[in-house]
Amino acid sequence: MAAQTTDRRKEPMKYETERWRFLGLLPVATGGGSLSLLLGEPTPLRLGLALAGRLATVVLTLVVWRQDRHILRLVGQMPKGDI
Secondary structure: OHHHHHHHHHHHHHHHHHHHHHHHHHHHHHHHHHHHHOOOOOOHHHHHHHHHHHHHHHHHHHHHHHHHHHHHHHHHHOOHHHO
16 A cells, blocks of 8 residues: 555656656757757848747746756655655
8 A cells, every 4th residue: 555655656756757858858959959040141030040949948948947846846745765
């Protein structure tokens, strides 16, 4: 019975950790894509897309930071013997 309770507590943490890994890669990919837009001739469209990519990178970085804090809260809620 206690093992089921422990597993029930660990499953959300596993899910959130996998989500954190995925979200951690998104700012890198978005930042690299927006940087590559600036390597060509600077047209207004390229500059606009690069700016949108940089903005998305900042937002995704904040989402990753928030996700990290959420995982730490989940770990903090677990009893000491279950970790």
